[in-house]
Amino acid sequence: MLIVQKYGGTSVGSIERIEAVADRIARTVRAGHQVAVVVSAMGHTTDELVRLAHAIDPDPDGREMDALLSTGEQVSAALVAMALQKRGFGARSLTGWQAGIHTERVHGAARMLNIETKVLREALEQGIIPVITGFQGIAGDDVTTLGRGGSDTTAVAVAAVLKADVCEIYTDVTGVFTTDPRVVPNARKLTEVSYDEMLELANLGAQVLHPRAVENAKQFEVKLVVRSSFTEEEGTYVVETPVGFEKRNVVTGIAFEREVARIALVGVPLQRHGLASVFGTLAERNVNVDVIVQSVVQQAGVDVSFTVKEEDSERAMRILRDLQADLGYRDLVREDGLAKVSIVGAGMISNPGVAAHMFQVLADADIPIKMVSTSEIKVSCIIAAAELERAVKALHEAFIETE
Amino acid sequence: MLIVQKYGGTSVGSIERIEAVADRIARTVRAGHQVAVVVSAMGHTTDELVRLAHAIDPDPDGREMDALLSTGEQVSAALVAMALQKRGFGARSLTGWQAGIHTERVHGAARMLNIETKVLREALEQGIIPVITGFQGIAGDDVTTLGRGGSDTTAVAVAAVLKADVCEIYTDVTGVFTTDPRVVPNARKLTEVSYDEMLELANLGAQVLHPRAVENAKQFEVKLVVRSSFTEEEGTYVVETPVGFEKRNVVTGIAFEREVARIALVGVPLQRHGLASVFGTLAERNVNVDVIVQSVVQQAGVDVSFTVKEEDSERAMRILRDLQADLGYRDLVREDGLAKVSIVGAGMISNPGVAAHMFQVLADADIPIKMVSTSEIKVSCIIAAAELERAVKALHEAFIETE
Numbered sequence A, B: 001m002l003i004v005q006k007y008g009g010t011s012v013g014s015i016e017r018i019e020a021v022a023d024r025i026a027r028t029v030r031a032g033h034q035v036a037v038v039v040s041a042m043g044h045t046t047d048e049l050v051r052l053a054h055a056i057d058p059d060p061d062g063r064e065m066d067a068l069l070s071t072g073e074q075v076s077a078a079l080v081a082m083a084l085q086k087r088g089f090g091a092r093s094l095t096g097w098q099a100g101i102h103t104e105r106v107h108g109a110a111r112m113l114n115i116e117t118k119v120l121r122e123a124l125e126q127g128i129i130p131v132i133t134g135f136q137g138i139a140g141d142d143v144t145t146l147g148r149g150g151s152d153t154t155a156v157a158v159a160a161v162l163k164a165d166v167c168e169i170y171t172d173v174t175g176v177f178t179t180d181p182r183v184v185p186n187a188r189k190l191t192e193v194s195y196d197e198m199l200e201l202a203n204l205g206a207q208v209l210h211p212r213a214v215e216n217a218k219q220f221e222v223k224l225v226v227r228s229s230f231t232e233e234e235g236t237y238v239v240e241t242p243v244g245f246e247k248r249n250v251v252t253g254i255a256f257e258r259e260v261a262r263i264a265l266v267g268v269p270l271q272r273h274g275l276a277s278v279f280g281t282l283a284e285r286n287v288n289v290d291v292i293v294q295s296v297v298q299q300a301g302v303d304v305s306f307t308v309k310e311e312d313s314e315r316a317m318r319i320l321r322d323l324q325a326d327l328g329y330r331d332l333v334r335e336d337g338l339a340k341v342s343i344v345g346a347g348m349i350s351n352p353g354v355a356a357h358m359f360q361v362l363a364d365a366d367i368p369i370k371m372v373s374t375s376e377i378k379v380s381c382i383i384a385a386a387e388l389e390r391a392v393k394a395l396h397e398a399f400i401e402t403e
Helices: A015-030 A045-056 A062-086 A118-125 A150-161 A195-206 A211-219 A275-284 A310-322 A346-350 A354-364 A385-401 B015-030 B045-056 B062-086 B118-125 B150-161 B195-206 B211-219 B275-284 B310-322 B346-350 B354-364 B385-401
Strands: A002-007 A034-039 A090-094 A101-103 A112-115 A128-133 A136-139 A142-145 A166-171 A192-194 A224-228 A236-239 A253-269 A289-298 A301-309 A331-344 A371-375 A378-384 B002-007 B034-039 B090-094 B101-103 B112-115 B128-133 B136-139 B142-145 B166-171 B192-194 B224-228 B236-239 B253-269 B289-298 B301-309 B331-344 B371-375 B378-384
Touching: A002 A015, A002 A150, A015 A034, A015 A062, A015 B045, A034 A062, A034 A118, A034 A150, A045 A062, A045 B015, A045 B062, A062 A090, A062 A128, A062 A136, A062 A142, A062 B045, A062 B062, A062 B090, A090 A118, A090 B062, A112 A150, A118 A128, A128 A150, A150 A166, A150 A211, A192 A195, A195 A211, A195 A236, A195 A253, A195 A331, A211 A224, A253 A310, A253 A378, A253 A385, A275 A289, A275 A301, A275 A310, A289 A371, A301 A310, A310 A331, A331 A385, A354 A371, A354 A378, A354 A385, A378 A385, B002 B015, B002 B150, B015 B034, B015 B062, B034 B062, B034 B118, B034 B150, B045 B062, B062 B090, B062 B128, B062 B136, B062 B142, B090 B118, B112 B150, B118 B128, B128 B150, B150 B166, B150 B211, B192 B195, B195 B211, B195 B236, B195 B253, B195 B331, B211 B224, B253 B310, B253 B378, B253 B385, B275 B289, B275 B301, B275 B310, B289 B371, B301 B310, B310 B331, B331 B385, B354 B371, B354 B378, B354 B385, B378 B385
Parallel strands: A002 A034, A002 A166, A034 A128, A090 A128, A101 A136, A166 A224, A192 A236, B002 B034, B002 B166, B034 B128, B090 B128, B101 B136, B166 B224, B192 B236
Antiparallel strands: A101 A112, A136 A142, A224 A236, A253 A301, A253 A331, A289 A301, A331 A378, A371 A378, B101 B112, B136 B142, B224 B236, B253 B301, B253 B331, B289 B301, B331 B378, B371 B378
């Protein structure tokens, strides 16, 4: 098999961890597989580089920031290559430009355009293990980075262009769980999950796999495995259509997110068309809006509520105050201290009663629901942050443990 | 003027130091000059990267070592560029490959072949300050490094290809001194020194400027200035023919080196031709031989003594023991705990009594001389390490303070 193995920051966080990673790669090669490796920066290297840059300029130039940040993966790639060579394997570290990873000319969040496979294929044909820096590429002669979580995206892209049999994402958890085991000790590891479920789980705070990587994996039909570099345990497969026993469960997992704020625009005149501009302006100013709920309350206007990260709520309020004249809303309300809890499962599509069941579980636990949002494979409720753990436990018990 | 400014590791050793460097570059540009900057890695970054690599493999692959080490300068170049941009200047960090610095395919000690000036010239023409990573280049698609002190060499090469008016080497000392002020408090800063003198001073342990950089500066007629990034003090000019008052002194400076070991091959048969192979083998195994003295003791053979760094002496002994059969020497003697002291000065060529004067000064101080080596502009004596400081003081007094 041709296997792409991606090792995250914790997995290459120390010399000891790098040695363990090299041992694992070595075992995979000895088992008769071809391996291409993608690595993140060691541990907190990227944070430390960001700290240095921000000490000089809180808003540094994107090109220079990317030049700076890209060094983190170069260090770990070279060290992993050395560790493989010490074990008698041919290995070669490859930066974004050396591996021919071309991106658009956007700094800090570039999308990949194409990967020249020549260098990678030649290495593999010669029995040399390519150790590719994740998270980075080039646009012309300038180094670009793909944004946080970009190493996952690199790994999936490399797997796609090489038509790898599987892309293994090594991290510090053993797989994708039905919910966070720190909240629900009964949480169990999923054997399989669909791309769509994984997308909802990742977006909703599972933080195991970057959503972009999942999207790309889905698009290019790359079979993913999320597993731990610390154990030999089997991980969680992320595939188009899971075939395993979990399919019997309507709900695959309970995702949640803390530090949510709700902002409500009350009495927005119906005849105005400012709502699109609200969300456009917020997006331009890098305020990520999550759940949006709109309801017609009276003839005179609508109420619009949406959630943002708590840390962005003050900034969002300032932007909306500046737009008051344009929007003509009657009142602007902000509520911090909230959380989002979601049930996720591909089986929901064919089970119309799932949302109602969720509301009932929360009602039984005396947890008021402030907002609701639904998609084909998930139902999200905004609740008070103080109630979050109770909500997750109750939902896990009702949907995962009982079913 | 077009000025190349090179900032060493101490000069960019912290965010505060990088800000100070940016201020200095800014002042130079505001004064109407064009500036190209070359930077080293921050402080002890390179040592730390070496430590990481050696924790994995004491003898890591050269290509990977260079890939690893080259990140240090990338970090400081990006940070210096950011600091310049914050001050309102156009600036762009350039790695070895981005600046088009081509080297031979030798890892860890590559020589530069050529520098494409297009990128640099375009930046300067557009009023953008190029901030170039020192110490590195590319051979094909592989990153190479120039070896320790390589950033000086990069700066001189950039100054040469850009035909810069001057190449300023910023370091943590205010210039080149008549000897180490920590040993002789009376040591004074030289206003000017010739390339040849600087070469001897640098080779002999002055450690201010890398010898290769001086050689290249001499060859390409690059005017050098060594000065401190911590003060506004004038530095020391390194030029072909100094014109200042120091020329009156026969001896320009007293250089010295600690941790020297002497190895003697006793009774090497004359008819054998193994001596060349001795030094060839030592060079291949990276044992740097410094002073070599050979004398015909008797008809049967010659005695050959040479010095190496103390840390290499055990390794050198092992190599020589392995060669015993080939060389046929009678005895192999090693003496650690030595030092080298040298007087350096372009004026010596026309002053034949200088060496004799040196021997007399050491004899008056009761310091036995173990080996002597002379060149046109220096005389070196190997003495016991314990006597080094007394020797330097006596020679400084006799040749610098008295004259």
